[in-house]
Amino acid sequence: MKPFALYRMPGEALATRITAAKATVVSSCAELNGRSGFVIAPFSPTPHEPILLIEPEEVSKFVPDADGGEPFAFVDVESSSSRAAYASTFPAFHKTLTNNTFRKVVLARQKTVECGGEVDAIRLFNRACKLYPLQMIVLVCAEECGTWLMATPEILLQGHGDLWRTMALAGTMKACDEQQGWSVKNIREQRLVSTYISKCLASHAHDIDLRGPMTAHAGALVHLKSEFTFKLNDASKVGNLIDELYPTPAVCGIPKDATREFICAHEPAPRHYYSGFMGPLNMGGNSDLYVSLRCMKIDGNRCTLFAGGGLISDSIEQQEWEETEAKMGTMLRCLNTEY
DSSP states (O other): OOOEEEEEOTTOSOEEEEEOSSOEEESOGGGGTTOOEEEEEOSSOOSSSOEEEEOOSEEEEEOOOSSOOSOOOEEEOOOTTHHHHHHHHHHHHHHHHHTTSOSEEEEEEEEEEEESSOOOHHHHHHHHHHHOTTSEEEEEEETTTEEEEEEEOOEEEEEETTEEEEEEEEEEEEGGGGGGOOOHHHHHHHHHHHHHHHHHHHTTEEEEEEEEEEEEEETTEEEEEEEEEEEESOGGGHHHHHHHHSSOTTTSEESHHHHHHHHHHHSSSOOTTTTSEEEEESBTTEEEEEEOOSEEEEETTEEEEEEEEEEOTTOOHHHHHHHHHHHHHHHHHHHOTTO
């Protein structure tokens, strides 16, 4: 099968399909300068999990099937030790905060579910479009990365004309708990991410405008969001800014390089393409790159879901576990809306 990417921008009725003969391996974000196509980047690129660029040979628009088909029946095949694994990993991550090694670090986990038959990824894409009209929906399939579906609320970098945009999205609670207000922990976490992004932009952009933080809805969850709009000093070097922003502290930590190295060494399972980024780059003069959140990998009759939570020194293990469970609900509802 030729590599392809389907995506539906937030709030739009039409989806786009991009197809190519092959996916091009890109050695770094800086190599994206002057390129165009659909980008898929892992959390931490390696020769086995590289940054990929689908340079379009065919581009078409279509209306996602509003019905979405019948729900998928599934069972959780995750081992019973998963909860214990998270609990045993949490202290090592938390210690890096209480001893001031890091200011923030993100701990992620996986959940695997098994369906009764082979999963129809296109049908799942349609269901995600119906369920989450205000989120970026992406389905990407390539031999080098596998098949991934995401319904993400977080922009990594967006550029239309000479106006660019990014956001700091951190802090999470269920929408039904919104009336309780934001905790000190969530406010602190969001401020750390916002401050980091401000520093990144200072050396790459001008006319920077910051709005927020504000509450942003994403399905059954709400987040704290700050929005940045700006103009690039040199739009031909957008890959350099991507390299500095990715992965953001919202999915990695502060400082970025040290926390990414720690995560890769100590998380119970690799993240693969979760918490990297995906999206069209310089397609018709527009770029819409989103952080790969609320996502799952589809492999035959199995779906592996990914979620993480940002830890700071006053994080509580049970609350962080519950946050990852709530985030996984986004993809589980694509399989079966009764979840």
